[in-house]
Amino acid sequence: MRRWRGPAAILRHRLRYLFPGLLLLAAAARLERAMGRPAICRCGTVKLWEGDALGPENSQHIADWYTPSHIVHGLLFYAALSWLAPRLSLGARALIALGVEIAWELVENSPWVIERYRAGTIAQGYEGDSVLNSVFDMLFTLAGFALAARLPVRAxxxxxxxxxxxxxxxxxxxxTLNVLMLLWPVQAVKEWQAG
Structure with a gap:
């Protein structure tokens, strides 16, 4: 039988995962700065939304047309971790999801992957993410994870x-297309994307 936990116990439980999560985010930001990523857009401004997916400010601000893919990351990580590690607490699974997303962001912003995007996709001018954009990508992944934890599976x-x-x-x-074009570029898809 599950025993009732008061608000203080619930808060302590959540803080147990919040601080390590914040430390992971801070470490990821420091690593990206060490990799030479700009803290914010080189244009010197911070915008909530950048709508030009092929423009030079894409992946430089808080959100853009690739933000939905990070929410989907969170939904997928929740599903995978619920299947692979169902006995772990939700907080522990969220930390694992955050760790996987951080690893992806670090790899995605490596020179090799940036060059691969330029060669295999329509993003010829892609320069990688700003640290601001990358950290918000991580937070949007956690938002997707949290949504998946609360929504029915069908939803x-x-x-x-x-x-x-x-x-x-x-x-x-x-x-889906991003992964396809990164791993196995298809010329017909590239031409269709170029419109």
Whole structure:
């Protein structure tokens, strides 16, 4: 039988995962700065939204057309970790999801992957993320994870499909095509994306 926990116990439980999460975010930001990533857009401004997916300020501000893919990351990480590690607490699984997303952000902003994006996708001018954008990508992943933890499975699947379709219609790109074009570039897809 599960015993009732008061608000103080619930707060202590959540703080147990909050501080390590904040430390992971801070460490990731420091690593990205050490990799030479700019803290904010080189344009010198910070915007909530950048709508030009092929422009020089894409992946430099808080959110852009690739933000939905990070929410989908969170939805997928929740599903995978619920299956792989169902006995771990939600907080522990969220920390693992954050760690995986941080690893992806570090790899994604490596010179090799940036060059791979330029060669294999329509993002010829892509220079990688600013630290600001990268940290918010991590936070949007956690938002997707939190949504998946609260939504019925069908609603989470519908949200993931809807976000993928939204990005596909808006910019002819999404997480699915991004992974495909990074791992196995298809010329026909590249031509279609170029429109």
């Amino acid at each position: 989470a699947v519908a949200l993931a499909v809807g976000l993928e379709l939204l990005a596909l219609v808006a910019i002819r790109d999404n997480l």
